[in-house]
Amino acid sequence: MMTEPGQPRPKSFYVLALFFMAFLAFMYGPMLVIFILSFQGENGGMSFPMIGTSLLWFKQLLSNTGRMGDIPSALVRSLEMAVLASALTVAICVSAGLAFRRRFLGAGLLFYTAVASLVMPSLFVGFGIALGFKELGWKTSLFTSGLGAQLTWTLPFGLMITFATIGRFDRRYEEAATDLGASAWQRFKDIILPIIMPGVVGVALFGFTLSYDEFPRSQLTVGTVNTLPLEIWAMTTAAISPVLFALGTVTTIVSFLVLTVAIATIGALVRRRTKPA
Amino acid sequence: MTLTAELGVAAGAARRTQRRGWPGWLVSWIQAAPLALVLLTFFVAPLIFVVVVSFFDYDRLALYPAFMLDNYVEIFTSPITLKLYLKTFEYAVIVETLTVVIGFLVAYFLTFHVRTFSWRIGLLVACTIPFFTSNMIRMISWMPFLGREGILNDVVLAMKLSKTPLDFLLFSDFAVIVAYVHILTMMMVAPIVNSMSKIDKALIAAARDAGANECQIVRDIVIPLSKTGIALGSALVLTQTMGDYFIVHVLSGGKSAGVVTAISTQLNAFEYPPAAASSVVLLLVVVVMVSVIFRIVDVRKELAG
Numbered sequence: 082m083m084t085e086p087g088q089p090r091p092k093s094f095y096v097l098a099l100f101f102m103a104f105l106a107f108m109y110g111p112m113l114v115i116f117i118l119s120f121q122g123e124n125g126g127m128s129f130p131m132i133g134t135s136l137l138w139f140k141q142l143l144s145n146t147g148r149m150g151d152i153p154s155a156l157v158r159s160l161e162m163a164v165l166a167s168a169l170t171v172a173i174c175v176s177a178g179l180a181f182r183r184r185f186l187g188a189g190l191l192f193y194t195a196v197a198s199l200v201m202p203s204l205f206v207g208f209g210i211a212l213g214f215k216e217l218g219w220k221t222s223l224f225t226s227g228l229g230a231q232l233t234w235t236l237p238f239g240l241m242i243t244f245a246t247i248g249r250f251d252r253r254y255e256e257a258a259t260d261l262g263a264s265a266w267q268r269f270k271d272i273i274l275p276i277i278m279p280g281v282v283g284v285a286l287f288g289f290t291l292s293y294d295e296f297p298r299s300q301l302t303v304g305t306v307n308t309l310p311l312e313i314w315a316m317t318t319a320a321i322s323p324v325l326f327a328l329g330t331v332t333t334i335v336s337f338l339v340l341t342v343a344i345a346t347i348g349a350l351v352r353r354r355t356k357p358a
Numbered sequence: 359m360t361l362t363a364e365l366g367v368a369a370g371a372a373r374r375t376q377r378r379g380w381p382g383w384l385v386s387w388i389q390a391a392p393l394a395l396v397l398l399t400f401f402v403a404p405l406i407f408v409v410v411v412s413f414f415d416y417d418r419l420a421l422y423p424a425f426m427l428d429n430y431v432e433i434f435t436s437p438i439t440l441k442l443y444l445k446t447f448e449y450a451v452i453v454e455t456l457t458v459v460i461g462f463l464v465a466y467f468l469t470f471h472v473r474t475f476s477w478r479i480g481l482l483v484a485c486t487i488p489f490f491t492s493n494m495i496r497m498i499s500w501m502p503f504l505g506r507e508g509i510l511n512d513v514v515l516a517m518k519l520s521k522t523p524l525d526f527l528l529f530s531d532f533a534v535i536v537a538y539v540h541i542l543t544m545m546m547v548a549p550i551v552n553s554m555s556k557i558d559k560a561l562i563a564a565a566r567d568a569g570a571n572e573c574q575i576v577r578d579i580v581i582p583l584s585k586t587g588i589a590l591g592s593a594l595v596l597t598q599t600m601g602d603y604f605i606v607h608v609l610s611g612g613k614s615a616g617v618v619t620a621i622s623t624q625l626n627a628f629e630y631p632p633a634a635a636s637s638v639v640l641l642l643v644v645v646v647m648v649s650v651i652f653r654i655v656d657v658r659k660e661l662a663g
Contacts, residue, residue: 090471093572097467101481104464107540108488111499114509118502128502129509173392180389183382191394198401200593200648202601204618205637208625209404212411212634216421229400236396286490294492296604301625313494317608326502329495336491344483 112333119326127323138327152312152328158223159309160335163293165224166231170239170288171281173232178243179273192240199237203297206233211301220304227303231292238291239284246280279347286343290336412634421630429635438620443643446616449531449606450599453538457595458588460539461546465587466580469554470562482551489544497537497605504528504536529611537605542598546591553587554580589655593648600644 118125122133142152181188198206210230214221221227250273258272274281296310303311309332316325412429415422433439464485472478488496503509504527511523526532557580565575581588603618615623617640624633 091572094471097463097471100463101467104460104543105484108485111503111540112488112491112496114502115495115499126507128505128507129512173396176389177393180386180393183386185383185386185390187394188386188390191390191397194397194402195393198397200597200644201401201405202597202618202637202640202644204601204603204622204625205408205641206401206404208621208633208637209408210400212630213404213407216407216411226400229396232396233401236393240393290490294494296494297601310492310494313492313498314604317494317498325498329492329498332495333491337487340487340490 112329115326115329116333118323119330121323121326125323127326138323139331141324142327142331152309155307155309155312156331156335158306159293162223162228162231162308163289166228166235166292167285167288169228169232170235170292171285173236174239174243174284175274175277175281177240178247178277179269181244182247195237195240198233201233203234204300206230207298207301214302221302222304223306223308227299227308230298230302231295234295234298235288235291238287242280242283242287243277246277246283250276279350282343282346282350286339289339293336293339294332408634408637411631412638414631414634416629416631418628429632430639432632433635433639442615442617442620445614446600446618449534449538449616450596452535453542453599454592454595456535456539457543457546458592460543461550461591462584462588464543464547465550465554465584466576468551469557470580485544485547493541494604496541497608500533500537500540500609501528504533529609529613531610531614533609534606534614537609538599538602541605542595545594545598546588549590549594550584550587553584557583585655589651593651596647596651597644600640600647 117131118128119138120134120136121131121138122135123137125132177191181192207230210226211221214226219225254272254276255268258268263271294310295308296314299308300311300314307315309328313325313328313332316328411421413425413427415424415426415428468478468481468485472481501508505511506523506525506528508528510527514520514524561579562575565579570578600616601618603616603622606614606616606619607622617636621633621636621640624630624636
């Protein structure tokens, strides 16, 4: 239980701190292991010991040979998709967030539909879309059905962050701007958007990473091409070699880069606000 | 997850500032239209398709519009159905229990034991980072750990806890559960932290001054006041576990199958109508379970209050 600074910490603190550290080890340990194993030597296997080190598995990944699919193209496709999904998630969620500031007919229904989309077993969403396209005689493809399927996953998350951000927004700033003669667009561009910007970056981050890693909703809806998670899935069901770990390392590095950029941006935005220049 | 409350506050503020020009509801409709459109096209309509097709007839070549109950009759008369559901429930109950305990302890430590705000945020971010990396890779990362020649077995052998490598670690229920807990615990931590951070610290101080020990405080104050978070986290973990098929498939080595695994197999065989019927049945089961959770804890009331 929390005690004031200066007071001795209770015994339970140390027990829980130990538990928490074990939890972090549980979360990061396996990731660290595949990171190390991806540099496994050429004769090494899927586990320790490391038999030398090499970049062979990364080279295989890039060389686009053997039983693997075309990983570099899948990576590019996944990144393109993630950027698009992220941009759409931001635009749709911010717009909807503004809408939800007023009561309107169907607001509750729309909100609960979004929540339902979040908790729906993902395979069903992909299945339903694939089925619908099939019955209507359309072809499923990456940027139609695939994108739509991913949006059903990214939008509910984005919406929640938008609500949390816009809910905290002080309407008096906006009212002041109106009184000074600002148009609706000026109010949005010059007042609302800068204030909710950290939340918007958060939405963009969720949109990007959730799309980039999405598998179960994409599986049946991306058509003939593969995104990166689908390539990984194909690899796990086919032969398993340290190439899989190399791929894991590459995609985790991409996720970390995006995460770092987002956190740094949010940090900079918050700092600029608390310390006006 | 204070959405409803924040929605209420925001809506209240909006009423006070009625704009000139277009009526507010029309502006809201236009602003919400893209969201509604995407959800209608890619979520609501597909679900309706699934329900409709579950009554269809089919053969190797095509689906034939019909209204027949054969697909459902087959589900309820097949002995496999019960087995699949029992397996899914078994996973769900074990994972639910583990994630609630771990999630609660982690959230409790972060909220009530970590003293400074910056440490709390830092540690919370540390917990959250893996959530932003690929689930598929996180699942795979257990293989070198749990395999026959994996790290855990090396440790077990080195410590002479067993003479032979343990075989139950990988490609087993054990591996499946470890991966579920690994991937889903954060979905429990986040809502519980959110609930706990709203508990008035003065309440805790008052209880302590009145002579309550930590166990009493946890039992009588912290748990009752974080019920909402626990319920939301439980609902998320439950739906994710019940809806999974790839973790079960890969980490059980194809030995175990849940309900969705079976549906996925039917889909790969293009048996759409029976797959649709199974989906509808599972969906109803999930809806009932989630509403039971939300019945026990009135999430909406607690969020608004």
